Every structure is written in structure tokens, then in C-alpha cells.
């Protein structure tokens with residue numbers, strides 16, 4: 012954005028990607044239309060040559076339908092604004108964005124260290140894809156003291172997620188960035204939790220930030236979206252080439268919905284965060300709750316890091332329960348306002364009974380056999396949500 016008066020992200024999120032004026036009428040719709048197209052037409056061959064030359068230089072160029080037109084461009088700019096990035100590359104889901112980040116940077120024979128708290132499907136991608144390509148993965152608690160012994164001659168990347176999936180383990184990104192630099196590793200991080208709005212890993216020293224736009228950016232549980240953000244010229248070239256080679260593309264309608272969603276990201280995220288803190292306060296009074304996992308909760312182990320590195324929080328939390336596994340199932344089934352389901356970042360509250368198989372690899376987990384529920388606190392009245400949790404705890408019979 013060229014307007015020098017727009018310094019604040021909240022303002023940028025309202026002004027990025029407005030439709031431009033028609034040269035004849037001087038009028039424009041406020042919202043950019045969804046530019047659905049499979050191909051682009053050019054006024055003359057000079058215009059086409061210019062677009063092709065720009066693309067060859069690695070710049071964003073409107074050449075063909077896969078890369079989209081202004082709707083896609085505006086959404087890319089939104090991700091750049093959010094993350095403080097030079098370039099953003101769109102993908103059809105958060106997982107596709109993770110795949111893009113890894114395939115653009117790793118080759119056969121390389122080794123990558125993955126944080127043991129990373130999004131579970133990364134392990135499936137490793138088993139089904141990376142291993143077949145001869146890319147070696149080891150999982151490790153993402154603290155500098157644990158990582159030092161894991162670095163090999165062929166280690167090329169440290170891939171982390173902060174706060175981690177399921178238990179929201181806060182990582183020390185600046186320390187991990189210094190460690191990565193020292194060992195000549197790329198630091199890639201999944202920033203879906205912060206979505207660029209409350210946490211900016213590129214500013215903290217990460218090389219690559221990946222966001223599942225499916226969650227808070229889109230914000231309405233109605234589309235799948237991912238993005239990879241980078242600043243370094245060489246990484247931009249690699250992402251650009253791999254993105255092209257893999258045929259990554261998203262629909263203009265999904266880009267449009269995400270643009271519409273992101274206008275209200277500031278108020279949605281703040282409200283979900285505020286509601287989540289109220290739910291934490293309530294949970295802390297219940298004897299069934301052994302521990303609350305939410306970085307913005309003062310008793311959370313990551314609270315100091317959260318205070319230092321984040322400007323806000325969101326609606327995600329996990330509660331470790333002293334209930335038997337049978338009672339925990341009854342508790343989840345008894346909830347009325349929380350839908351049972353994966354994902355998060357939409358308007359609605361969700362609950363997931365966390366499977367211990369997915370929890371065990373997390374070095375951060377010290378809760379033994381205790382049950383864990385992950386909650387996404389949405390935009391309902393927190394009083395109603397608390398009443399719902401109360402009745403479900405009473406109904407579960409322990």
C-alpha cells in the first residue's frame with residue numbers, strides 16, 4: 012500500500028484490495044468483485060510480453076487463470092500485511108501451504124527437524140510423501156536445549172509451530188531463529204494460531220511463515236485456504252517456482268470470501284480471545300479441571316513468552332480433565348452449544364476430545380491418562396457457553 016498515513020494493521024485490513032475507479036464513470040464498488048476466470052486476455056502482444064517478462068523475473072504477474080487476477084492479488088497483499096512479508100503464495104488449504112513450504116525448500120537427502128507439537132497431519136505427509144522423496148524427518152521438542160543434539164550435517168530446516176497444536180505450547184521463536192542461523196537452517200513456522208494478527212514470526216526472525224487461512228483469516232467456517240509468506244529473495248524465487256510447478260490454485264470465490272472475512276478479523280479475534288479468558292476463569296474454579304492450556308492465561312507455562320511476543324490471543328484452549336475417559340466422552344456428548352468437530356477460527360464454538368495417540372508424541376504433555384478436550388470459543392455469549400459447560404460437567408456423572 013502506498014498511502015503513507017496507513018500505519019496501523021487494522022486500517023490496512025480495511026483498505027487493502029478496494030476496487031479501483033472506472034476511468035470513464037469515476038465510480039467503483041467498495042468491495043472488489045470475485046474475478047472468476049480460467050484465462051486472461053491481453054490488449055496486444057506487448058502487454059502479454061510484459062506480463063510474461065514480469066513472471067519470469069519472479070514478480071506477481073497476471074498471465075493465466077491459475078494465478079488469478081485482482082481478487083487473488085488483494086488476498087496475497089492481505090497476507091503480506093498480516094505477516095510483514097514481501098510475498099505471499101496462496102494454497103488450497105493450510106496443509107497444502109505446509110507442503111508447498113517444504114517441497115520448495117527441501118530435496119532428496121535433506122533432513123528436517125519438526126517440532127513434536129506440530130499439526131498432526133504433517134506426520135502423515137512425512138510418511139506418505141517426504142519419506143518417499145528421501146527427505147528425512149526427526150521430531151523433537153522445539154527448545155534450543157533439546158534441539159542441539161538433533162542437528163546433522165544434512166539438516167536444512169527447523170519446522171515448528173507456535174503455539175503448538177492441541178496444547179498451545181509457546182515456543183521461543185527469537186531463540187529458535189538464532190539457533191537456526193547458527194546452524195545454517197531455515198526456520199519455518201506454522202502461524203495459524205496468530206494468523207499474522209496477534210503474532211508475527213517473520214519479525215521475530217523466522218524465514219517462512221505458513222498460515223491456514225481456513226481458520227481465523229476466513230473466519231466463517233465456509234472455505235479452505237492456506238498461504239506461505241517469505242521475505243528473502245532466494246526463498247521468494249523458490250516458492251514462486253514450486254508454486255507454479257505444482258499447479259497451486261485457489262478459486263476466486265474463495266479468495267473473495269476470505270477477503271470479506273478478513274475485514275472483521277480484528278474484532279472477531281479480540282472477542283473470541285476475551286470470551287476464551289472468561290471460560291478459562293470459570294474452568295479454573297472447577298475441580299474436574301486439572302490444568303488449562305491457553306498462552307494468554309496467567310497460569311500457562313508459556314504466559315511470559317506470550318506476553319513478550321504476541322499482541323493478543325484467540326479463542327483456542329485445552330482443558331485437562333480428571334474425568335475417566337468414559338465420563339469425558341459423556342461430557343463432550345452433553346455439550347449443547349459446542350459442536351463436535353475439528354478446525355477452529357470461525358464464529359462458532361467447537362469441541363474436540365483429544366485422542367491420546369495424537370497427544371503422546373508431545374514432550375509438553377505431562378498429564379498421563381487424564382482426558383483432554385480442546386475448545387474453540389466462538390462469538391456466542393460467554394455466559395451461555397459457561398452455563399453449557401456447567402450442565403455438561405453435571406451431566407457426565409463424576
Ligand SMILES: *Cc1c(COP(=O)(O)O)cnc(C)c1O
Pocket residue numbers: 103104105106107130172176201203204223224225226235236237354
Ligand atoms: C487447521 C490447521 C492446519 C491445516 O489447515 P487446513 O486448511 O485445514 O488444511 C495447519 N496448521 C494448523 C496449526 C491448523 O490448525
